[in-house]
Amino acid sequence: MQTRQMRRWFKVFPEVLLVDATHNTNESRYKLFSFMVNDVYGHGQYVHHSLMENESNECLSDAIRSFKFNNPSWEKIKVIVIDKDLGELELLERSSKKYIRTEMAKSEYGGPTSFDKVEVEDTIDMIRLAPTAVEYTKYLKYLYFLLDDVHLKDSDAIPKPGHPFLKYFMRNWDSMKERWAFYARSDVPHLGNHANNRLESSWGHLKEVLKPEMALDECVNTLMFLQTVAEMDYAKKNHRSWSDAL
Template identity: 35%
Template structure:
C-alpha cells in the first residue's frame, strides 16, 4: 500500500476496516519504518540516494540532480531544492548566508547550505547541496545548479560567509552584484583565539586586546577604528613586530570592509551579521 502511494492514515483506515482491530497510527508508522529499514539493508548508499531523489522529484516544483565523476563513478555533488524553497528565495533574494558543515555523515560528505533572509532576523534554508569534497569544481557545480533553478539570483546583494569557507572567489564570480561579508561571530572568535596563541603579553592585557578587537569590529567610522587599533598596539607594548599584531595586519586589515561595521553600513544585510544560525 505504501508503494502504491497510500499515506499512513489511509493504511490505518484500511487495516481497521478489514481486520476489526483497533490499530494505532503509531503502529502504522513503526511498521512502515521497519519495512523501509529492511529494504535499505539490501541496497547501497548510492541506490538509496537515487531512490530518495527520484521520490523527491515526483512532487511538483521540486528539483534535484546528481553530478557523478566519470572516472571514478563517485557522486561528487547532489543538489536538492523544494518548490517552497524556490518560492521563498524568489520573494526574498537580497541576502543569502552560505556555509558548509563537516563530519555529519559516515561518508564524510560536506553539506553546503544556502540560507535565505525572509525578513529582519528571520530566514530559512533555500538550497541544499552535498559535496564529496569542498573543491572549486564542486562548488561551481552546486552554485551553477542553484542559479539555474532560481532566475532571481541576480537580485542577491549581500552574501555572508565565514573566513574558513573555501574558494570564496567562486561566490564573488557567481554573484557579481553582491557584496561579500564575513560572519562577525567567526571573525571575533578567530581573533580571540589568536590573541591567546600569539600575543606576547600578560593574561590581563590579552583580555584588553580581545576587547579592543571587538571594538574595532563595531567601529562606526574610520577614526573610531584607528583609535581602537592604536589602543590594541599600545597594549601590545607598541611592538609592531608582535606576532599577533603581524597576524592581524596580514589576515584582517586588508579585508576589513567585509567585517568592520562602518564599511558594511551601505550594504542591505538586513542587520544580519552572522551565518551561525545555519549550523
Template identity: 55%
Template sequence: MELPEPEPAEMTAPEDHVPHSRDVQAHAASVDAELFETWERFFEYLARYQSDTHQVFRQRTSITAASRNQELATRGDPPVMKLIPTSFDKYYIGFICTYGWSRASRSKEKRKKYFVKSTGCRAQLSATVVWNARALPPAFQVKITNQATIHNHSIGQGVFDNHPGNRRIDDEGVVGFVDELHIAGAKPKLIMQYLMRRTEKDVTLRDVHNLVSKLKEARRGAATVEARLEAVLRAFCSRKRNTATVYVDDAKLEQTITFQTRQMRRFFEAFPEILLVDATHNTNDARYKLFSFMIHDVFGHVRANSHALMENESAECLTDAVSSFKTFNPTWDKIKVIIIDKDFGEMALLRKAFPGARILLCVLHEIKYLRTEMVKKEYGVLDNEKVEDAVDMMLKAKTEDEYTTGLKYLYFVVEGKQTLQEEDAPAPEHPFMHYFHKNWYSCRQMWSSFGRVDIPHLGNNTNNR
C-alpha cells in the first residue's frame, strides 16, 4: 500500500508562510471573466478568484485616468468617447504575484534571514479601462488585458491560508475584544487560541504581537511622548498619597523621574533598616535606567519601595533620586544597611546622603564579576575551580584571619606561592592578583562575612532579589 506524499513544509507550518519549492512550475486556472462595469466589481471578482485558485496578487503599478486623459490631449484633440470618465479614477493597474516582489535589502548580513519572501515568481495580471462598443449601451469598462498564471513555487490551500495577508484579522468586533483581553492581562497564547477558534485562520504568535502593538499605539493616540508621560504621572498622583517628581536639566529635558505609592511608603515606615539599591537597563525605548530602592520586611520578603527613571547614572541623576527618596520617606535616618552593586559609580554620594548606614556589596555580583575576569586570556588562570574555592573561603570568612587564609590559598593557586600562617600575604605579581588587589582587596569588609558580623543585615547578601 502506497503512502500519500507528504505536503510541503509551507503547507503545514503556519509560521513558515514563504514557499521554498522554487524549482517547480505550478499552473493556476485562468480567469473566467473578462469585463467589469466598475473597478469595485473587478476587485470583488479578483478576491474570489484568488481564494478559489490559491493565488495572492499585489498591485505593482498603476496609471490614473487623469494621466491617461492628459496623454491623449497632448496627441491632439481627442474624441470625447476616448476620454476616461473620472469615476474610474484609475486607467490601468498591474498586479504581480506576492512572491515575485523584490526590493533592495538593507541588511548588513550580520544575522541570518529567516523569511525571504521573494521567489522571483513571474505570474502577473493587469486590468485596463477600455471602450466596449458591444455593451448595451456602449460604455467604458474594466478589462483584464494580460495574465500569466505559471508560478515558480507551490500553490495550495496551505500556502494561501498561511500568507500574512490572509491571516490578518479585519473583523472590528474581534479586534475590539482582543483589545479588552490585552488590557485585562491575557497572555499572547490565549489570545492566539481565541483568534484561531473565532476566525478559523492560522493565526501565529507573531500576528498576535503585531496586532497588540497596533492596538497599544491606537490607545496612546497621536500625543507626544511628553504629553503621554504627563497624563500617566497625573493619573498616578491622582490616587491617594501617591507621589511623583520630575527633575529637568539645564535644557529643560527630563533627566530623572521618581515615583512612589502610598503603600510603598507605609512599608518603609515599618521596615526601614535594610535598603537594597539596584539599577535595571533596557526597560524602555528611551533607554532610561530604572533605579530601584527596595526594603526587607519581617517576613523575609523584599518589596519595592521607590523607583526612579534616570537618563544615566551620573551624580546629578543619582542626587535627584536620593533627594526625592529622602523627601518622601522622613524615616530614612533609621537605615542601617545599604546593599549595592560593585559597579555603582557614586558610592561616595550614598555615604554622604546616608551617614548612619553601612554600605555592603552584593555577593552575587562579586562572584559574577570574578568569574568573568578569571576566564580572560590575559590572566591565564588555569584552574578556575580552585580560584572559585579560594573566593568562597574569603566570602565565608568569619574573621579577618580566616579571610587572610583564603587569600593565601588564592596566591598558591594563581602564583604557586606557599605562605606560612604567621607570614603576611605576599605582594601580587600575577596580572589576576593585581586586578584582585585593585578592585576587591581594598573593599573586602564590604563583601566578606567578617566585615558584616556586627551589622543587622537580616541575612541579605545580595540586592538581586
C-alpha cells in the first residue's frame, strides 16, 4: 500500500530507510511490514505498507520487490535500519547489501544469567560506542575478563569464547561489527536513527486504532485513513512554515 504522497516522501527523503514488521493489527493475523523515512522536520513518515500472511522469505521478498518496483529512487538509499531479524537481513543483503545497518539495542541475551548483567550491558555499550577499532578491542577484552575470567594484554589475540553469552556475542555481533559499531559507522548518514524506535513508536500510535479483532479489509481502510490524516497534518505544517517565512 502506498499513496501518492508516500511515494513523494520517499523520492524526496530516500537516504535513510527504516524497515520492520509488527503483528496484532487484524483478525487474519497478517503481519504489517512497514517502510519509513525521515521528513524535513525530522519526523518519521511511512512510505510503504505491506500486509503479509507471515514473515517467510517469499512474503518478505514480495514486499521488497513491490517497494522497489514502485519507487525507482530506491537506488538513492544510503542506510537501511532493521532489527536484527536474520530473515530480513538475508533478503535485504541480496537486494541492498551496502545499505544495511542492524540494530543492537533490543537484542535478548537468552539463557540463564550467571554474570553481572548490568556490568556486562555497560561493557557492551562501551563496545558499541568505541570511537576506534583499538578501543573496541580493548572493551571486548574486558568483556572476556568479565565472562571468561581471562586477562588479555594489548598484544594478545582474541581467543575462542567459553561463556554462552560470549559465544553468542562473537557469533552474532562481533562477526558483523561493521554494521553497528560506532567506529565503523560514524560516517554513515543515519540521521540519528541508531535503532527502529521511531518506527516502533509510530506503530504504538497505530495500534491504538488498529485492533487484533479487525477484519482485514477494515484494517486496510483504517490504515489508509490514518495515512490521510498524517498527510493532512504534514501539509498543515508546511503551510504554517511558509506563512512564517513570509
